[in-house]
Amino acid sequence: MSVCFSDRLTQRILATKSVTCVGLDPRRQSLPQGLQPGEGASVADWAAGFETFCTEIIDVVADKVPVVKPQAAFFEQLGPAGMQALHRVIQHAHNKGLLTILDGKRNDIGSTAEAYADAYLGAGEASVWGSDSLTVSPYLGADSLDPFVAQCDRRNAGVFVLVKTSNPGGGMLQDRSSEGQSVYQTVAAKVEEFSSTRRGECGFGPIGAVVGATYPEQLAELREKMPSAYILIPGFGAQGGGAQDVLAGFTSAGLGAVVNSSRHIIFAHRRPEYADKFGEANWQDAVAAATDEMNQQLACVFGQ
Amino acid sequence: MSVCFSDRLTQRILATKSVTCVGLDPRRQSLPQGLQPGEGASVADWAAGFETFCTEIIDVVADKVPVVKPQAAFFEQLGPAGMQALHRVIQHAHNKGLLTILDGKRNDIGSTAEAYADAYLGAGEASVWGSDSLTVSPYLGADSLDPFVAQCDRRNAGVFVLVKTSNPGGGMLQDRSSEGQSVYQTVAAKVEEFSSTRRGECGFGPIGAVVGATYPEQLAELREKMPSAYILIPGFGAQGGGAQDVLAGFTSAGLGAVVNSSRHIIFAHRRPEYADKFGEANWQDAVAAATDEMNQQLACVFGQ
Secondary structure, three states: OOOOHHHHHHHHHHHHOOOEEEEEOOOHHHOOHHHOOOOOOOHHHHHHHHHHHHHHHHHHHOOOOOEEEEEHHHHHOOHHHHHHHHHHHHHHHHHOOOEEEEEEEEOOOHHHHHHHHHHHEOOOOOOOOOEOEEEEOOOOOHHHHHHHHHHHHHHOOEEEEEEEOOOHHHHHHHOOEEOOEEHHHHHHHHHHHHHHOOOOOOOOEEEEEEEOOOOHHHHHHHHHHOOOEEEEEOOEHHHOEOHHHHHHHOOOOOOOEEEEEOHHHHOHHHOHHHHHHHOHHHHHHHHHHHHHHHHHHHHHHHHO | OOOOHHHHHHHHHHHHOOOEEEEEOOOHHHOOHHHOOOOOOOHHHHHHHHHHHHHHHHHHHOOOOOEEEEEHHHHHOOHHHHHHHHHHHHHHHHHOOOEEEEEEEEOOOHHHHHHHHHHHEOOOOOOOOOEOEEEEOOOOOHHHHHHHHHHHHHHOOEEEEEEEOOOHHHHHHHOOEEOOEEHHHHHHHHHHHHHHOOOOOOOOEEEEEEEOOOOHHHHHHHHHHOOOEEEEEOOEHHHOEOHHHHHHHOOOOOOOEEEEEOHHHHOHHHOHHHHHHHOHHHHHHHHHHHHHHHHHHHHHHHHO
16 A cells, blocks of 8 residues: 555545445344344354445445445454454455445554554555554553554554544543643644644545544534544434534545444434335345435535 | 352452463564464464463463453454454363453443443353453543443453553543542542442452552552452563552452563563573473462562
């Protein structure tokens, strides 16, 4: 990968005219009937179902969105068999030209953080899991982020650091303020520091931030404070954030952010408006329609 | 598992007269020569080496210590093959009567946190990975911890929440203070709140805390503020903490904490004093000697 992550993401956004990130969060009880193994199925059977489900979603959205975000937890829930499925899902996304954000919220200190960075960062043959990027948690401090930043440099990979999360309780730590700066502002300053010296042609660097759609004011504030950082915005759709809430995360050119939706797209066949129209057997059509709908809802970001 | 995690841990501590936790951090370059696959080895070959290495360590320490702590990152570094090795290492530890703390520093929000808790928490058949306990990160706030606490209740499992980590940069977030309370104190208060209403016969609950040996003053403070919580103390040995530094983490009965050492024990064959004595071919003897040495260094906790 000779092009830096932020430039690759920007190119994909411009090529697809989409800032949608499709979250691959497979859950047993929500899988389309045809992909649910029968009663007494093993975790390996479920892992096969997850893999088929995710690869078919990838096939549907590959030309519609720039990036997909597999959620590690749901694959880990199936044990080693689930991890194999995760690996193949990442590969399939790349084969279809999609970028990947592995949502693992990993981190540790020193050489252990190095191990995570080596494990996950770097598409193709560069790393064993082969993801373009990874979400990481900052609780352990700036030195815990260094190994990830170093690996981004080496392999043209990216990370998204948790800054302001979309859940109601996130403020317990993140909003704590001392000497006029909250914890999330401190993390954001670190993100900007990392990315500002690593900007690609697009003007953004490889160290991004996670900022929830459920906090539009902070999103605007953080857009301004991290001009060099891509922002991954979760909390759109099922979690309550709307198009107006995320607008502030973008530059006037419609860049600098991607908006994730998981359930609303991948389980669109369960939403009343699509269930009636397509039926569960045509769940892929519901995925396509829900993706198009979200792209349309967000098209306004390009014309700000 | 009909006995709660804290009681099981206490029983093992009393039975082994040890508060040592052996960290299973396999690293390619430090494996004994005999376990290193040749040049051009695949990740599966390395995973087999990791598995043999860890299971042999478990055989050596099973009657010497209460608990082992596999570090997920090093297994993840080998991809899906590494995850299979991790699974078998956890199983082997249980077969030998050891408790396990899976060091994964996982967390997320809502149903994703539930997926992690379901994946990892619960020995035997209760969960797919089958670990007695898991380390978790608190950056996402108290509501992100709830699913782990709920699963501890259901499956008599445990968690160790990152409170004050052993690395130099941990203070960036953890020491930030507002209204007279630092971030780590806020997290500690939450841990105590969870555990105080779930105390087993030993007097401790299943929600523990990670507090580094490198901060002995804070360790004493946190022992006092979390009387119901087991403390996992990393940073002993290779990271610089000594026996005097960790004493404050224990009650007068020598309970309430376990002290982790990874490199100093599992790679003892590389320490000059053991390399000469045993030679690399007898690396298991070096592990045994280093474990005995640490147990001796920490024996003072029982006679405080």
